[in-house]
Amino acid sequence: MAATGAFAEVINGAAFKYNAEGEWKKCSSKRSVQIMMNPTTRKNHYKVQASSNKEIAETSKIVQKGLVKSPLWKTAAEVVHHETDSFVVEANNGPVAELVKEVAKPAVKGATRSEVVRSGDLVSYCAEEGVRVLAEGSFLTSDSFPGNERSKFCMVSKIPLGVVLAIPPFNYPVNLAVSKIAPALIAGNALVLKPPTQGAVAALHMVHCFHMAGFPKGLISCITGKGSEIGDFLTMHPAVNCISFTGGDTGIEISKKAGMIPLQMELGGKDVCIVLEDADLDLVATNIIKGGFSYSGQRCTAVKVVLVMESVASDLVEKVNAMVAKLTVGRPEDDCDITPVVSETSSNYIEELVMDAKQKGVTMCQEFKREGNLIWPLLLDNVRADMRIAWEEPFGPVLPVIRIKSVEEGIEHCNGSNYGLQGCVFTRDINKAMLISDAMETGTVQINSAPARGPDHFPFQGLRDSGIGSQGITNTINMMTKNKSTVLNLPSPSYTMG
Numbered sequence: 001m002a003a004t005g006a007f008a009e010v011i012n013g014a015a016f017k018y019n020a021e022g023e024w025k026k027c028s029s030k031r032s033v034q035i036m037m038n039p040t041t042r043k044n045h046y047k048v049q050a051s052s053n054k055e056i057a058e059t060s061k062i063v064q065k066g067l068v069k070s071p072l073w074k075t076a077a078e079v080v081h082h083e084t085d086s087f088v089v090e091a092n093n094g095p096v097a098e099l100v101k102e103v104a105k106p107a108v109k110g111a112t113r114s115e116v117v118r119s120g121d122l123v124s125y126c127a128e129e130g131v132r133v134l135a136e137g138s139f140l141t142s143d144s145f146p147g148n149e150r151s152k153f154c155m156v157s158k159i160p161l162g163v164v165l166a167i168p169p170f171n172y173p174v175n176l177a178v179s180k181i182a183p184a185l186i187a188g189n190a191l192v193l194k195p196p197t198q199g200a201v202a203a204l205h206m207v208h209c210f211h212m213a214g215f216p217k218g219l220i221s222c223i224t225g226k227g228s229e230i231g232d233f234l235t236m237h238p239a240v241n242c243i244s245f246t247g248g249d250t251g252i253e254i255s256k257k258a259g260m261i262p263l264q265m266e267l268g269g270k271d272v273c274i275v276l277e278d279a280d281l282d283l284v285a286t287n288i289i290k291g292g293f294s295y296s297g298q299r300c301t302a303v304k305v306v307l308v309m310e311s312v313a314s315d316l317v318e319k320v321n322a323m324v325a326k327l328t329v330g331r332p333e334d335d336c337d338i339t340p341v342v343s344e345t346s347s348n349y350i351e352e353l354v355m356d357a358k359q360k361g362v363t364m365c366q367e368f369k370r371e372g373n374l375i376w377p378l379l380l381d382n383v384r385a386d387m388r389i390a391w392e393e394p395f396g397p398v399l400p401v402i403r404i405k406s407v408e409e410g411i412e413h414c415n416g417s418n419y420g421l422q423g424c425v426f427t428r429d430i431n432k433a434m435l436i437s438d439a440m441e442t443g444t445v446q447i448n449s450a451p452a453r454g455p456d457h458f459p460f461q462g463l464r465d466s467g468i469g470s471q472g473i474t475n476t477i478n479m480m481t482k483n484k485s486t487v488l489n490l491p492s493p494s495y496t497m498g
């Protein structure tokens with residue numbers, strides 16, 4: 001049950017509170033939003049506070065300097081590390097239970113629990129990495145630049161940016177929030193979290209876990225409300241010194257509006273899966289199922305188009321179809337493989353893409369079947385470049401297959417996309433795989449496995465419309481700091497020997 005026991009203070013009557021200045025609060029306007037639509041029942045499930053601009057403005061007056069004044073080892077060992085235990089222990093009562101309902105993520109197969117455990121591990125790794133990364137600076141002497149004597153010593157260290165604004169998406173409301181929160185805090189920043197509307201309750205519980213772990217209150221605030229209503233005010237607020245966003249094309253708009261501050265944008269993807277003639281087709285089929293259909297295809301790193309050499313295409317399609325037939329479809333509470341997609345808008349969009357392909361003569365490997373937001377898994381064979389599904393991201397359990405005559409054709413399709421997040425290639429020839437990886441213009445290429453963001457310390461980045469900057473624990477800690485130089489000017493040049 002949500003908001004019971006240790007979580008009771010997070011709720012007021014029927015509406016969840018927001019957190020600012022270390023306290024759980026109700027909006028002064030008394031406005032809440034009936035936005036927590038359960039994707040399975042399509043009924044309103046929760047209310048969260050609709051924060052006003054005034055409340056947002058007050059939130060950004062954060063006592064960030066408090067944390068900067070404690071030694072880094074103390075922050076890491078006593079505070080951030082400790083959070084891990086609390087996170088995992090409390091999680092089963094709070095965020096996990098909510099995730100299932102709010103975003104229809106199946107408990108075991110959809111990795112709801114592993115999302116939370118992974119987040120605890122991320123916090124722990126971040127604490128360890130932070131003490132090393134942030135301890136390192138650089139030391140330069142002036143005489144390596146022409147015309148200079150050795151009379152200036154430059155000491156460079158890393159300092160916090162100030163206030164980091166974190167905006168995660170619905171599909172990982174806990175993990176993609178934590179992957180921004182932990183690096184921001186270990187680096188000495190304060191953080192304002194604007195959780196996804198769908199996923200806000202899980203996020204509010206997770207923030208409370210940080211507080212229960214003894215994290216100084218006021219350093220993490222959590223503002224709720226619809227992104228379309230409060231997004232501009234938040235992202236353009238002068239107190240915000242950095243934005244870390246994960247989501248769709250909204251990120252492109254935010255990038256245009258945000259001020260002169262560091263941005264980390266992880267946006268959409270149309271990850272290709274290139275399959276060569278010599279590939280192990282059983283391995284490919286398993287990865288296509290896992291990569292294309294886990295959490296009903298609602299992952300930015302999902303396999304979103306298969307580009308298979310013609311000579312092995314029929315065999316591969318047959319193997320994948322046999323596995324599709326075994327996928328269970330239904331409610332997240334029953335731990336089905338395929339569960340309802342997040343909203344009606346999303347299901348309508350998926351249907352639109354399927355109908356466009358159908359009209360243009362695609363081979364439907366299964367009948368299109370939909371009940372409310374529940375869409376049965378569907379493989380579309382013989383997809384052509386004039387079909388929208390070849391380029392657009394359904395974010396659902398529908399996977400197009402394009403039969404290619406050459407590897408070059410596959411690479412051309414990959415590089416012709418607006419997106420460039422990840423891609424994968426299956427072949428037994430490692431030399432060929434390396435050449436293809438170099439030719440693919442994506443942030444990451446996986447050889448003989450489906451795309452994936454994790455492990456969470458790996459760099460994760462997108463090219464073109466897939467994003468700016470690079471995620472991964474170390475990269476994020478670095479991105480959430482800036483260099484500070486102190487130059488010691490000597491009265492006379494100093495040479496150490498001779």
Ligand SMILES: NC(=O)C1=CN([C@@H]2O[C@H](COP(=O)(O)OP(=O)(O)OC[C@H]3O[C@@H](n4cnc5c(N)ncnc54)[C@H](OP(=O)(O)O)[C@@H]3O)[C@@H](O)[C@H]2O)C=CC1
Nearest residue numbers: 169170195196197226227228231247248250266267268300
């Ligand atoms: N590259 C990556 O790592 C990932 C990319 N994605 C991409 O995200 C999309 C689906 O996720 P979804 O959550 O629907 O993405 P959205 O871009 O719709 O939303 C992401 C977040 O932005 C908020 N938001 C919405 N409008 C604004 C605004 N004007 N200003 C500031 N914030 C705003 C949302 O809040 P609210 O919910 O209140 O609208 C939510 O918290 C897919 O395209 C997918 O590819 C998803 C996950 C990971």
Ligand SMILES: O=C(O)[C@H](O)COP(=O)(O)O
Nearest residue numbers: 172299300301452453454
């Ligand atoms: O939001 C997403 O979809 C992710 O960042 C992908 O993460 P995953 O590869 O671990 O599912």
